[in-house]
Amino acid sequence: xxxxxxLGITLICVLALAVYGSTGQTGQQHNLGRVLILYYTWSEHxxxxxxxxIIQGLTNATMIKVEPLIPFPELNTRxxxxxxxxxxxxxxxxxxxxxxxxxxSFDFIFIGTPVWHQTxxxxxxxxxxxxxxxxRPVACFALANNFEGQVLNRFAGLIRNAQVREGIxxxxxxxxxxxARLTQWVNGxxx
Ligand SMILES: Cc1cc2nc3c(=O)[nH]c(=O)nc-3n(C[C@H](O)[C@H](O)[C@H](O)COP(=O)(O)O)c2cc1C
Numbered sequence: 001x002x003x004x005x006x007l008g009i010t011l012i013c014v015l016a017l018a019v020y021g022s023t024g025q026t027g028q029q030h031n032l033g034r035v036l037i038l039y040y041t042w043s044e045h046x047x048x049x050x051x052x053x054i055i056q057g058l059t060n061a062t063m064i065k066v067e068p069l070i071p072f073p074e075l076n077t078r079x080x081x082x083x084x085x086x087x088x089x090x091x092x093x094x095x096x097x098x099x100x101x102x103x104x105s106f107d108f109i110f111i112g113t114p115v116w117h118q119t120x121x122x123x124x125x126x127x128x129x130x131x132x133x134x135x136r137p138v139a140c141f142a143l144a145n146n147f148e149g150q151v152l153n154r155f156a157g158l159i160r161n162a163q164v165r166e167g168i169x170x171x172x173x174x175x176x177x178x179x180a181r182l183t184q185w186v187n188g189x190x191x
Contacts, residue, residue, distance in 0.1 A: 031190055033107025035061035038099070040113055040123045043077070047143040047172050048112045051182055055110055055141070058186050062101065066123045069095040084116055093126045104134025107191055109162070111155070112141045115169065118149025125158065133162035137191060140167035141182070146174065165189060 037056055041049040049065070056063045072094075075083055087094075103109050113124040120128065120142070140155040142148055148169035156164045168185045170178060 032059055033191060034105075035059040035108045035110065036101065036103055036106040037061045037063040037110045037112065038066050038103070038124075038127060039063070039111065040066045040121045042072075042080075042114055042121065045172070047170075048114050048141075051141050051143060051170075051178075052110075052112050054179055054182050055112075055186055058183060059108075059110075061110070062106070064099055064101065066099070066127050067097045068123050069097055072122075081117075084122060087122060088117060093129060094122050096123050096126045096130075102134075103131060104136060106136060108189065109133065109136055109138045110141060110186075111138060112143070113151070113155070115142050115144035115148045115151045118147065119151050119154040120158070124155075128155065128158035128160070132160055135161055135163065137165050137189075138162040139165040139189060141185075142167065142169040144169060144171050146171050 037052050037059075039048050039052040041047065041052075052063055055061065072080075073083060111124065111127070113120040116122065119125070120140075138159060140152055142151045142155070144151070148171065151169055152167040155167060168182070170181070172178075175181075
């Protein structure tokens, strides 16, 4: 009888360890609670949106694109770079559409941005300047062509009332492990 009981307890412990161990190892989505992804994307490749979708797959997040209230002029990349530079020089931050959610009501927030002039894209700049993140943990993912510059520091300097977690920046022209690195980064986050 005593032996059977001992065997039973051992079996339960082994099962519990197997279940707990596997969750701990993969660092799954439910660790982060209710997750929100706010992102902007502009180029035809939609790299930032692709990254957002991967994060959504890992975290089951609510995903919202941050949009300028008045659409940007339709320009080719070269002219867009010049136009955005002009906007920046004049500190003309575009109004953005209502998000439709309160970011502070989420447990964890990812914010994705293309790198523009070595900092965040204009709509994300407005978002960071105008939003109160209610002290929530926030992490930035940024997609550059070949030089991300100070984007993650700028992000940290602009955001209001948030716990800034270590961000990640990719150089799309040379990156070879995009999905693996992004997944590892997300799985390394905790509330
Ligand atoms: C206005 C503008 C400024 C940019 N500035 C930079 C830059 O400073 N460094 C860089 O590596 N790429 C720069 N790029 C390229 C984008 O960061 C890159 O194409 C990005 O991956 C696009 O993300 P998306 O596909 O989500 O729009 C710039 C692009 C635009 C349109």
